[in-house]
Amino acid sequence: MTIIQVRDLSFTYAGSSKPALKNVNISVEKGEFVLVVGPSGGGKSTLLRCLNGLIPQFYEGEYSGKVVVDGLEPDKTPTYMMSQVIGMVFQNPQNQLFALSVEADIAFPLENLGLPRDEIIQRVEEAMELLNITHLRDRSPFELSGGQQQRVAIASVLAIKPKILAMDEPTSFLDPLTAAQLLSIIDDVRKRLQLTVLLVEHRVELAAAKADRIVVVSDGCVVFDGSPRDFFEFYDSHLYGVSSPKVTSLSKRLKTHLEKWNRVCLSAEEFEAEVRSLVSHL
Ligand SMILES: Nc1ncnc2c1ncn2[C@@H]1O[C@H](COP(=O)(O)OP(=O)(O)OP(=O)(O)O)[C@@H](O)[C@H]1O
Numbered sequence: 001m002t003i004i005q006v007r008d009l010s011f012t013y014a015g016s017s018k019p020a021l022k023n024v025n026i027s028v029e030k031g032e033f034v035l036v037v038g039p040s041g042g043g044k045s046t047l048l049r050c051l052n053g054l055i056p057q058f059y060e061g062e063y064s065g066k067v068v069v070d071g072l073e074p075d076k077t078p079t080y081m082m083s084q085v086i087g088m089v090f091q092n093p094q095n096q097l098f099a100l101s102v103e104a105d106i107a108f109p110l111e112n113l114g115l116p117r118d119e120i121i122q123r124v125e126e127a128m129e130l131l132n133i134t135h136l137r138d139r140s141p142f143e144l145s146g147g148q149q150q151r152v153a154i155a156s157v158l159a160i161k162p163k164i165l166a167m168d169e170p171t172s173f174l175d176p177l178t179a180a181q182l183l184s185i186i187d188d189v190r191k192r193l194q195l196t197v198l199l200v201e202h203r204v205e206l207a208a209a210k211a212d213r214i215v216v217v218s219d220g221c222v223v224f225d226g227s228p229r230d231f232f233e234f235y236d237s238h239l240y241g242v243s244s245p246k247v248t249s250l251s252k253r254l255k256t257h258l259e260k261w262n263r264v265c266l267s268a269e270e271f272e273a274e275v276r277s278l279v280s281h282l
C-alpha cells in the first residue's frame with residue numbers, strides 16, 4: 001500500500017532564482033525505511049518540508065505538482081492534522097524541547113490535540129518506554145545529553161502516533177557511538193510499530209544496511225531511487241556526493257581481487273559474516 005505519493009513536485013524559495021526541487025517523483029510504501037542522501041544543498045530538507053506541509057504553508061515560494069501523504073494533500077491540510085500523520089524530527093533536539101520535564105514535553109502536543117487525560121498518560125508512558133527514557137521522566141530536557149535529548153524529541157513525536165516518521169539528520173550533533181545507538185533504537189522502534197521511516201542521514205555507514213531503499217537527491221532532482229545494495233555495489237556513490245560505508249569500499253576491492261570473496265557488504269556485521277564464511281571454507 002502506497003503511503004506517500006509525490007508527483008512532478010517543483011519548488012522555488014521566494015527570492016531564489018533556482019528551483020530547490022525540480023519535477024520530483026517518489027512513492028513510498030507503508031512500512032518502508034527510506035534513506036535520503038545527497039550533497040549539501042541538494043534538496044533533502046526541502047523535500048521533507050513538502051511532505052508535512054511546512055512548504056508551501058510556512059515557506060513562501062513557487063510550488064507545483066501533487067503530494068499525497070496517507071490520503072491528505074499537505075499543501076492544503078492544516079499542519080496540526082499533518083503532524084498526526086507524519087512526525088518530524090530535526091537536527092537539533094533543543095529546538096523541539098521546551099518544557100520543565102521530559103514527561104511534560106512529551107505530553108504537551110497531546111494536550112494541544114485535546115486528548116483525554118488518561119489517554120495522554122498512557123501515550124506518554126508508551127513513548128518513554130519505546131525510547132528507553134522512562135528513568136529520565138522528571139529530568140529537565142536541557143540537562144540531558146544530546147543523545148538523550150534526541151530520544152525525548154522522537155518520543156514526543158511518536159506519542160502523537162503518526163504513521164510516518166521523517167527525520168532530518170537526527171544524529172548530526174551526536175558522537176559516532178551515540179549516533180549508532182540512536183539509529184539502532186530508531187530501527188527497533190520502526191519495526192515494533194510498523195512505521196514508515198524517511199531518514200535524511202549523512203552517516204550512511206550506520207544506516208545503509210538498515211534501509212530498504214535509498215533515494216539520492218542532488219541539485220533538486222532524484223538521481224537514484226533503489227536498493228542500497230545496488231547503489232553502493234554498482235554505482236560510484238562519490239560521484240553522487242554520497243560517501244560509501246568503509247566496509248563497502250573494502251569489500252568491493254576484495255571482490256575484485258579475491259576470487260572467493262562474494263559479497264559487497266553494507267555493514268560491519270555483513271563483513272564479519274563474509275570473513276567467517278571464507279575462513280570456515282579454508
Ligand atoms: N529557507 C530557505 N530560503 C531560501 N532558499 C533555501 C532555503 N532553504 C534551502 N534553500 C535552498 O534550497 C536548496 C536546497 O536546500 P536544502 O536545505 O533542501 O538542501 P539539503 O539537501 O537539505 O542540504 P544539507 O545537506 O546541507 O542540509 C539550496 O540551494 C538552498 O540554498
Ligand SMILES: [Mg+2]
Binds near residue numbers: 045046
Ligand atoms: Mg538539509
